[in-house]
Amino acid sequence: MHIAEGFLPPVHAVGWTIAAAPFVVHGARCVVKEVREHPESTLLLGAAGAFTFVLSAIKLPSVTGSSSHPTGTGLGAVLFRPPVMALLGTVVLLFQALLLAHGGLTTLGANAFSMAVVGPWAGYAAYRLTRRLGGGLLGGVFAGMAVADLATYVTTALQLAWAHPDASSGFAGAAAKFLGVFAVTQIPLAVGEGLLGVLLFRVLTVNARPELERLGVLRPAPDAPHALSRDQAPALSRDHVHEDQRAQASDAPHGGER
Amino acid sequence: MRRHLVTALLVLAVIALFATPLLLDGGSEYAGTDSQATALIEESDPGYEPWFESVFSPGSSEVESGLFALQAALGGGVLGYVLGRLKGRRTAERVPAPPAEP
Numbered sequence: 512m513h514i515a516e517g518f519l520p521p522v523h524a525v526g527w528t529i530a531a532a533p534f535v536v537h538g539a540r541c542v543v544k545e546v547r548e549h550p551e552s553t554l555l556l557g558a559a560g561a562f563t564f565v566l567s568a569i570k571l572p573s574v575t576g577s578s579s580h581p582t583g584t585g586l587g588a589v590l591f592r593p594p595v596m597a598l599l600g601t602v603v604l605l606f607q608a609l610l611l612a613h614g615g616l617t618t619l620g621a622n623a624f625s626m627a628v629v630g631p632w633a634g635y636a637a638y639r640l641t642r643r644l645g646g647g648l649l650g651g652v653f654a655g656m657a658v659a660d661l662a663t664y665v666t667t668a669l670q671l672a673w674a675h676p677d678a679s680s681g682f683a684g685a686a687a688k689f690l691g692v693f694a695v696t697q698i699p700l701a702v703g704e705g706l707l708g709v710l711l712f713r714v715l716t717v718n719a720r721p722e723l724e725r726l727g728v729l730r731p732a733p734d735a736p737h738a739l740s741r742d743q744a745p746a747l748s749r750d751h752v753h754e755d756q757r758a759q760a761s762d763a764p765h766g767g768e769r
Numbered sequence: 770m771r772r773h774l775v776t777a778l779l780v781l782a783v784i785a786l787f788a789t790p791l792l793l794d795g796g797s798e799y800a801g802t803d804s805q806a807t808a809l810i811e812e813s814d815p816g817y818e819p820w821f822e823s824v825f826s827p828g829s830s831e832v833e834s835g836l837f838a839l840q841a842a843l844g845g846g847v848l849g850y851v852l853g854r855l856k857g858r859r860t861a862e863r864v865p866a867p868p869a870e871p
Binding site for chain 2: 512513515516517518520554555557558560561562563564565566567568569570571572573574576577578579606607608610612613615616667668671675685688689692696697699702703706707710713714717718719
């Protein structure tokens with residue numbers, strides 16, 4: 512999904528940069544706010560950024576005989592809502608544009624728009640829709656991750672078709688060509704990314720339950736020791752947990768010991 | 770036990786998904802879609818001249834794959850660190866509480 516440096520005409524380059532900039536600035540604010548108000552989120556924010564970093568570094572073969580890389584932006588979109596990924600995704604793209612000659616500075620706006628804005632929002636919408644329809648957390652995560660990946664590549668194809676319409680068939684013909692390169696190759700990769708997301712969430716639901724409950728990804732289980740509102744214990748004090756467990760072990764009503 | 774089985778099956782599915790193309794069609798070049806798109810532009814729009822060059826290009830493909838590996842290593846390292854800390858935290862929480870006061 513990296514449009515190569517210089518391959519968008521100046522008008523498009525400037526236009527996409529202007530279009531993406533407010534999302535990235537807003538995303539940066541969201542990240543700062545999240546870290547300031549919920550320092551315990553820093554770990555998971557790091558995980559979301561790291562996941563995008565790994566996945567976008569790896570080119571995977573597809574049945575079409577070409578290779579492409581996943582985006583990994585769905586994870587952060589599901590956990591922290593899409594704005595956060597506008598910043599994290601753009602950081603990844605900047606790293607690749609500066610050090611790897613992958614993508615570019617003039618195409619950073621367009622690439623950020625597809626990977627850091629459209630992808631996360633489309634993935635988040637798919638996640639919410641799947642959960643609303645009763646697909647459960649893991650079903651939602653699978654849909655969110657896969658759609659975020661695929662939507663990114665569809666956007667890139669349309670951006671390229673707009674900038675380089677076909678001489679005879681115009682935008683539609685060019686879109687069909689670029690979609691043929693990007694979207695078809697991407698389908699198995701999107702499925703793989705969805706499966707990776709499910710794997711990761713299976714680990715997180717066990718080990719990061721308090722965070723997931725606070726972020727609204729998991730509903731607090733009434734019988735779980737973490738069910739108490741974390742607002743009162745933001746630092747996840749171990750004493751609180753033990754207190755809860757003791758309260759349960761002795762079958763005392765909640766708050767009886769306190 | 771069932772949990773581990775599901776995890777193993779998921780991992781196998783991911784591996785199979787990306788190993789199958791390699792097994793089915795060993796002769797393919799697996800060119801990146803990004804460069805295919807660039808080639809497509811040059812073919813359909815031969816008059817187009819890229820108007821900006823990358824500020825820095827890795828000199829050789831070896832250096833380039835090294836830098837990609839570095840990117841993956843950074844991401845993988847941080848991800849492993851976070852998962853390790855979360856796992857360790859949970860283990861610590863499950864350690865029995867010190868003997869309750871009478």
